[in-house]
Each structure stands twice: as C-alpha cells, then as structure tokens.
Amino acid sequence: MLRMFKTFSFFSLCFLCSAMAVSLLFTAHTTYAGTDNTSANDVTGFAWSDNIGWISFSCTDLGTCGTSQYGVDMDDASGVLSGYAWSDNIGWISFNAADVSGCPSGSCTPTVNSDGTVSGWAKALSANSADGWDGWISLHGSGYGVQYNDSTGFFSNFAWGSDVVGWISFNHTDTNSSVNYAVVHSGNRPIVFMSCGADGTNATATIRWPGSSGAASYHIHRSTTPSGQYTDLSAGTKTTYVDKNLPFNATYYYTIVAADASGNVISTTDATSQSTAGVCDGFPSVPSNVSASPACSATGDTAAADLSWSASTGETSISYDIYRSTTESGTYTLVGNSSGTTYTDDNLSLGNTYYYKVAAENDIGTSAQSSDVSVTTSGSCVTPPSAISGYSICGTATSTDATVHLSWNDSQGQAPIAYHILKSNGSGFSEIGQSNTATYDDAGNTLGSTAVYEIKAIDGGGNSAVTPSISVVVQSSCNQSNPSDGNLGINYFRAVPSIGNPGYMCTLSWQLSGYNQNTTCEITGKHSVRPFNPNQIGASGTQQVYNIIVTSPFLLTCTQGDSGAQVKKTATCSINPKIVEIN
Numbered sequence: 001m002l003r004m005f006k007t008f009s010f011f012s013l014c015f016l017c018s019a020m021a022v023s024l025l026f027t028a029h030t031t032y033a034g035t036d037n038t039s040a041n042d043v044t045g046f047a048w049s050d051n052i053g054w055i056s057f058s059c060t061d062l063g064t065c066g067t068s069q070y071g072v073d074m075d076d077a078s079g080v081l082s083g084y085a086w087s088d089n090i091g092w093i094s095f096n097a098a099d100v101s102g103c104p105s106g107s108c109t110p111t112v113n114s115d116g117t118v119s120g121w122a123k124a125l126s127a128n129s130a131d132g133w134d135g136w137i138s139l140h141g142s143g144y145g146v147q148y149n150d151s152t153g154f155f156s157n158f159a160w161g162s163d164v165v166g167w168i169s170f171n172h173t174d175t176n177s178s179v180n181y182a183v184v185h186s187g188n189r190p191i192v193f194m195s196c197g198a199d200g201t202n203a204t205a206t207i208r209w210p211g212s213s214g215a216a217s218y219h220i221h222r223s224t225t226p227s228g229q230y231t232d233l234s235a236g237t238k239t240t241y242v243d244k245n246l247p248f249n250a251t252y253y254y255t256i257v258a259a260d261a262s263g264n265v266i267s268t269t270d271a272t273s274q275s276t277a278g279v280c281d282g283f284p285s286v287p288s289n290v291s292a293s294p295a296c297s298a299t300g301d302t303a304a305a306d307l308s309w310s311a312s313t314g315e316t317s318i319s320y321d322i323y324r325s326t327t328e329s330g331t332y333t334l335v336g337n338s339s340g341t342t343y344t345d346d347n348l349s350l351g352n353t354y355y356y357k358v359a360a361e362n363d364i365g366t367s368a369q370s371s372d373v374s375v376t377t378s379g380s381c382v383t384p385p386s387a388i389s390g391y392s393i394c395g396t397a398t399s400t401d402a403t404v405h406l407s408w409n410d411s412q413g414q415a416p417i418a419y420h421i422l423k424s425n426g427s428g429f430s431e432i433g434q435s436n437t438a439t440y441d442d443a444g445n446t447l448g449s450t451a452v453y454e455i456k457a458i459d460g461g462g463n464s465a466v467t468p469s470i471s472v473v474v475q476s477s478c479n480q481s482n483p484s485d486g487n488l489g490i491n492y493f494r495a496v497p498s499i500g501n502p503g504y505m506c507t508l509s510w511q512l513s514g515y516n517q518n519t520t521c522e523i524t525g526k527h528s529v530r531p532f533n534p535n536q537i538g539a540s541g542t543q544q545v546y547n548i549i550v551t552s553p554f555l556l557t558c559t560q561g562d563s564g565a566q567v568k569k570t571a572t573c574s575i576n577p578k579i580v581e582i583n
Contacts, residue, residue: 282315303377380463382413413459
C-alpha cells in the first residue's frame with residue numbers, strides 16, 4: 001500500500017506548483033498564515049499524496065511570500081514543529097500545538113525526536129466532521145511514520161491522513177519518483193538533493209543553502225569523508241550549485257564558505273551529506289547488442305534498415321528511441337520509437353551508409369544512447385516477380401511445335417518496370433525476349449521437350465531481380481493434323497457430384513481432341529458457373545468447373561476458331577432428392 005503512488009515528471013511538478021501559486025494569490029487564506037514569522041520557517045519543500053496531490057511546506061517553495069506568508073518551523077532545541085503547510089485541494093494543514101490538541105491518540109504535538117522519529121499529529125483546518133472527515137493526519141503509527149535525518153536535514157517515509165488524504169510521502173525516495181520532491185529542514189547547513197543524472201549513468205547533486213548577510217561570493221567545498229580533504233568546486237554569487245557526474249555508491253559531504261567583497265571568510269555552513277546509492281534505481285539501462293542489416297521498403301522502390309537490440313532493464317514500461325546519422329561522428333536525429341526490440345527505418349536512399357544509436361526510456365528517464373552501428377543499404381531494391389506459372393499450347397501453323405505461355409505477378413520497384421525473359425540453353429540462361437506486362441508467349445518449342453525459364457525485372461533505376469527458374473513440359477502431341485481440318489471432337493463430358501457438397505454442387509469435366517489455342521467452349525443450362533477461359537485448357541484438354549445442380553442437362557458447346565468446326569455434348573448431375581432449381 002505504501003508504494004501506490006503516481007510518478008510525475010518535472011513538467012507536471014511545475015504545472016501543479018503554478019496552479020497552487022495562482023490559488024494562493026487569489027484566495028484570502030492569510031488568517032492562519034499571517035501569524036507566522038516567515039524568516040523562521042526553516043522547513044521547506046513538498047510532500048505528495050496520491051489522493052490530494054502536492055503539499056507545500058513554505059511560501060518560498062512557490063514564491064508567494066509577499067502575498068500569502070506561510071511555512072513550517074522546527075525548533076532546533078526541542079524538535080517541535082509549528083506553522084502551516086498548504087494543499088491546493090484541502091487548504092491549510094496546521095502543525096501548531098493549539099490546533100492539534102485533542103488529537104485521537106498519543107502525544108498530539110508534532111515533534112522530531114532524538115532518534116529521528118516524528119511523533120504527533122497535523123490537522124487539515126478545512127475538515128468538517130459533519131461531512132464525515134475529521135481532518136487528522138497521523139505522523140506516526142503502527143508500521144509507518146515520518147523520519148528525520150539530522151545529518152542531511154531531510155524528512156522521509158509516510159504519514160497517514162485517513163481515506164480522504166491517504167498516504168503522504170515526505171521524500172521522493174519513498175516512491176521512486178522521478179521528481180526530486182522532499183520536505184527539508186535547512187538549519188545551518190546546505191541542503192543536498194541527490195538525483196539520477198540525465199542519462200542514468202551517474203548521479204547529480206543539487207546543493208541549496210541559506211544566504212549570509214554581507215556575502216559577496218560563496219565557495220562550494222566537497223569531500224568524500226566528513227573530516228577529510230575538502231575540494232573547492234566553484235565560487236559564485238548564487239545560493240545554489242549543481243554537482244554533476246558523480247559515481248554511484250558513494251557518499252559526498254558539502255560545506256559552503258561565504259566571503260565578503262575582499263575575499264575574507266565571514267561564515268561556513270555545517271557539513272551535510274548525501275549518498276548516490278540507489279538514486280538511479282528503476283532508470284532504464286542502455287540498450288545492448290544493437291545490430292543493423294540492409295533491407296528494402298515495402299514497396300521495393302527505396303531502401304530500408306532493419307534494427308534489433310537486447311531489451312533494457314528498469315522499472316515501468318520501457319520504449320526505445322532510434323537515432324540516425326549519415327556520418328559516424330555527425331549529429332544523430334531521432335527517427336522513430338519502438339515498444340519492442342526491433343525497428344525498420346524505411347525510405348532510405350539506395351547504396352548509402354547510415355549510422356544508428358538506440359536509447360531506452362520509461363517514466364523515470366531516458367538512458368544514454370547505445371554505441372553506434374552502421375549499415376550500407378542495398379544498391380537494388382526491386383522485388384523479383386513472384387508466382388511465375390506456365391503451360392504449353394499447340395502452335396497455330398504446324399502440329400510439330402508448341403507455344404509456352406508464361407505469366408507472373410508484377411514486381412515492385414522504381415517505375416517503369418521492364419521484364420526480360422531468360423531461357424536455359426543447356427549451359428546457362430540467355431535472353432529470348434522482353435515484355436512490359438506480366439505475360440510472355442514463347443513459340444516454336446519442340447513437342448515433348450522441357451523448357452526452363454527465368455524472369456528478370458529491371459526497374460527505372462536500373463535495379464534488377466530475378467525469379468527462381470521454372471520448368472514447363474511441352475505437350476507431347478497436338479492430336480491434330482491441321483487446325484483447319486475441322487477434326488474437333490469431345491471425347492467425354494461428365495457431371496459428377498462434388499465431394500463434400502452432395503446434392504448441391506457437381507463437377508463438370510471434359511476432354512477434347514483435335515483442339516488448338518483458338519478453341520473455345522461454353523456451358524449453358526440453368527446453373528451458376530464461373531467464366532470459362534479457353535487458355536486454361538491443359539495438355540489433356542480437360543477443364544473442371546463447379547456448378548449448382550439443376551434438373552435440366554448441362555450443354556457443352558466447343559468451337560474451333562480456325563475451321564469453324566463445332567461439337568456439342570450434354571451431361572446431367574442429379575442426386576435426388578437434394579436438387580436445387582435455379583430460376
């Protein structure tokens with residue numbers, strides 16, 4: 001239950017803070033906050049509730065102190081907390097002893113104890129018991145409780161505010177949030193927010209400290225031990241500093257030295273420390289094993305690159321950003337995103353070299369980019385013709401040769417596409433013709449022989465691709481002396497019930513003699529039939545068509561175009577009692 005918190009981005013935090021600031025500027029809430037001495041409010045920062053959102057502990061958090069002064073203070077001697085925090089949803093939350101008297105149980109006054117535990121209660125002043133909510137917020141209970149670290153000044157862990165407020169987190173480490181929120185007691189020390197670096201490979205410390213009267217500059221000193229050698233990192237006039245690129249699993253101590261205009265030291269803060277351990281937990285790791293291979297676009301007219309990589313580790317759902325450059329040391333541009341571990345970069349130029357890097361991202365952050373990989377795209381991306389087919393038909397001039405009719409599916413590539421027809425000569429393939437369509441007739445083949453073909457597609461960019469070879473068996477005879485002799489005949493015409501469809505469908509089949517490529521056949525009768533293509537007559541002269549069964553016979557009429565010879569034959573497919581009449 002303690003981990004049921006939403007993860008917000010820094011943008012979300014800024015938006016929410018802005019909304020809170022507007023509410024404060026236009027709402028008369030100074031009845032409570034006006035009693036506070038803002039200069040004494042040394043507890044600052046934000047807590048988070050999954051039910052009511054952000055809780056601000058000081059008007060300095062929002063920059064509204066000139067309009068609505070409020071804040072929480074911690075007495076350094078007694079540890080007693082006092083003052084007011086603000087919620088944009090439930091209003092003022094009081095830590096004052098007078099407001100929390102009569103608490104539900106235990107010690108009422110909110111107090112930081114010597115062991116770092118925080119006891120007592122806070123109360124939402126807008127609560128109305130008549131509405132079913134008493135407004136009490138428990139700072140410590142069974143199995144939970146706010147903690148305070150005296151060496152760093154940070155509060156952490158959870159308070160409980162009934163079902164209305166729910167769990168209140170005092171530090172982003174409680175929820176593994178990417179937003180570095182926390183409630184902090186500054187005192188005479190710098191405040192150090194430790195966060196994950198921009199790419200998850202190191203840590204970043206953001207140091208903030210109270211300004212000193214008369215200070216003209218501040219020197220930031222850092223050490224890896226509390227009493228060790230401190231290094232002067234920087235000097236400036238601001239009261240914040242960002243220390244980047246810190247290794248993991250180390251503790252750093254910071255002190256701030258204030259100097260006057262002459263360089264004389266006028267104050268030195270107490271040291272405060274923070275550890276870099278675990279600050280990048282849940283951050284996505286850098287993708288590994290990135291590879292790239294050349295490919296072609298779906299249309300075949302441009303190149304593509306197929307990328308793959310090993311999955312990254314990290315909390316929450318991970319996606320991947322793909323970056324591309326035309327030079328290894330050039331600028332890498334984001335070209336796409338993938339929810340998996342593969343990506344195809346399409347519409348690339350043919351024969352060029354491209355460089356890629358991949359980064360992983362989730363709700364917590366974005367990893368560093370992977371090492372680059374390169375790929376040189378294919379110089380040819382025309383797709384080969386597919387599904388090539390062929391059959392032989394008798395020649396029209398003599399009965400001693402035959403024509404092979406070839407057809408295939410169109411290629412994809414840069415328009416226009418031309419097809420070159422290649423035929424085996426026994427020792428290789430040679431070109432026998434060209435076509436701008438996906439068909440070609442090769443005449444003059446010897447009866448009974450086998451012809452082997454390949455189809456080569458060449459696109460407008462000069463790219464080419466070749467089909468696998470296909471063998472076509474030429475008819476052994478034409479069963480005719482001359483097409484003009486009129487020797488056309490029907491050896492048989494049958495109507496047989498179709499398997500799997502008894503009583504509803506039948507198969508018509510027939511065999512011709514003395515036919516040639518100019519022979520056409522037609523079926524008539526009360527039926528439904530697919531259009532008959534005479535070019536589909538095979539070497540046996542057989543054609544099969546599925547029809548709905550009717551009571552009247554089917555009539556097959558075949559006509560030879562050269563001689564005008566015509567033959568007819570009937571067949572009936574009848575399976576009683578399942579006969580369907582088609583009107």
